[in-house]
Amino acid sequence: MYWGDSMTTGSWKKVKEGNTELEIIKDAERIYDASVFYNPKMTVNRDFTLLMLETISKKQGKPLTFVDALAGTGIRSFRILKELSSSTINKVIINDKNPKAIEIISKNALLLENKEKFEIIHSDASDLLYEIIQQRQSIDVIDIDPFGSPIKFFETSLYALKRNSGYLFATATDLQVLCGKYSDACLRIYNSYPTRLYLCHEVALRILLYNIIISAGRLGLEIKPILSYHHEHFLRIKVKIEKSKEAANSQHQQIGMLSFCSQCSYYRTFTLQETFSLSHCPICDNPLERAGPLWLGELYDKQYLLLMNEINKGMELPSEKRISRLLKLALEEIDEIPFFYNFPLVTRHSVNRGIKIQDIIEALSDAGFKASRTPFDPEGLKTDAKYEELVQIINDF
Ligand SMILES: C[S@@+](CC[C@H](N)C(=O)[O-])C[C@H]1O[C@@H](n2cnc3c(N)ncnc32)[C@H](O)[C@@H]1O
Numbered sequence: 001m002y003w004g005d006s007m008t009t010g011s012w013k014k015v016k017e018g019n020t021e022l023e024i025i026k027d028a029e030r031i032y033d034a035s036v037f038y039n040p041k042m043t044v045n046r047d048f049t050l051l052m053l054e055t056i057s058k059k060q061g062k063p064l065t066f067v068d069a070l071a072g073t074g075i076r077s078f079r080i081l082k083e084l085s086s087s088t089i090n091k092v093i094i095n096d097k098n099p100k101a102i103e104i105i106s107k108n109a110l111l112l113e114n115k116e117k118f119e120i121i122h123s124d125a126s127d128l129l130y131e132i133i134q135q136r137q138s139i140d141v142i143d144i145d146p147f148g149s150p151i152k153f154f155e156t157s158l159y160a161l162k163r164n165s166g167y168l169f170a171t172a173t174d175l176q177v178l179c180g181k182y183s184d185a186c187l188r189i190y191n192s193y194p195t196r197l198y199l200c201h202e203v204a205l206r207i208l209l210y211n212i213i214i215s216a217g218r219l220g221l222e223i224k225p226i227l228s229y230h231h232e233h234f235l236r237i238k239v240k241i242e243k244s245k246e247a248a249n250s251q252h253q254q255i256g257m258l259s260f261c262s263q264c265s266y267y268r269t270f271t272l273q274e275t276f277s278l279s280h281c282p283i284c285d286n287p288l289e290r291a292g293p294l295w296l297g298e299l300y301d302k303q304y305l306l307l308m309n310e311i312n313k314g315m316e317l318p319s320e321k322r323i324s325r326l327l328k329l330a331l332e333e334i335d336e337i338p339f340f341y342n343f344p345l346v347t348r349h350s351v352n353r354g355i356k357i358q359d360i361i362e363a364l365s366d367a368g369f370k371a372s373r374t375p376f377d378p379e380g381l382k383t384d385a386k387y388e389e390l391v392q393i394i395n396d397f
């Protein structure tokens with residue numbers, strides 16, 4: 001389907017990502033100023049989408065129906081249609097509200113062979129999702145990839161997936177809000193306090209998950225985080241939705257707050273049912289900072305990550321190496337403990353300065369504690385040891 005006369009004011013330009021070629025409209029000098037913007041920095045985000053779809057369909061033993069609700073140039077959908085097989089993908093719905101985006105998508109779709117495998121829709125994403133709900137369409141995966149915050153699409157997406165318990169993928173690029181530069185806006189949009197300090201990206205992801213969980217709870221749905229990560233200028237979450245009011249009730253017990261010290265890196269998390277009245281750090285008496293409410297549960301499902309890691313080796317994705325690095329860190333991370341210590345802050349006053357983080361991880365393990373690095377920060381150390389126990393191990397090293 002081609003949408004009437006061309007509205008093109010710029011020239012057409014070819015781009016290639018993975019094994020997919022696409023024609024886009026170049027109507028500005030800088031790619032970031034184009035009226036429909038193809039962002040090569042999001043290749044890793046799209047690679048992860050392909051990998052995750054391959055993983056889900058393997059796990060479920062069936063091909064999937066995918067909704068690209070804010071498709072832009074449609075590059076994500078075209079890559080799915082060209083690079084994944086029919087045993088992985090049943091159908092792709094490609095939607096955008098910008099008529100220029102639809103022009104680009106329609107032109108590129110002319111070259112696709114399997115016309116019954118996709119549908120192009122020119123609509124507001126919310127209207128599309130309501131339509132899916134009304135028509136009781138069976139959708140496996142909804143992808144929300146806006147400029148800025150995905151939050152306004154959460155509840156409708158969850159509703160649209162409610163019947164068949166599917167997956168929601170969402171990107172957030174409003175890091176200035178979620179990472180605390182505009183904390184008033186974070187409170188207004190996400191009902192949560194962020195931080196600007198070293199825990200900011202993990203806090204931001206957990207604020208996003210908290211918002212999905214409260215939307216899901218209202219619909220009697222449980223959310224299972226499969227993969228949550230921060231990369232360069234964006235945050236991405238992929239969750240599975242399951243129908244269970246009981247599970248949703250107990251999931252809400254894992255919503256809580258973070259209190260932490262920016263001087264020495266002491267931190268404590270506490271659920272909304274618990275009281276935590278310390279206003280000053282018990283280690284160095286500095287005033288404690290707070291963030292939340294946020295999700296305190298796990299960020300990954302390691303069974304999925306293991307399978308993704310295997311599948312990644314055979315897919316030849318452009319970001320294969322980066323994905324493999326991120327999956328390795330996530331797989332090694334002790335996921336049941338939220339947040340981490342900033343190693344330079346912990347060792348700042350230690351007699352044993354210049355000590356290596358990896359040595360302390362090993363010393364903690366030898367002493368019977370759990371310990372790992374974290375994908376969020378190369379200077380981050382995760383452990384179930386108490387702050388004082390960690391300092392002791394550093395001093396004794
Ligand atoms: C970040 S771009 C999408 C990028 C694309 N998913 C990719 O992987 O390259 C965001 C797109 O959302 C579209 N958009 C914004 N608000 C929308 C809405 N309410 N409904 C549908 N599309 C919308 C914009 O026109 C823009 O094309």
Ligand SMILES: [Zn+2]
Pocket residue numbers: 261262263264265266281282283284285286
């Ligand atoms: Zn302190």
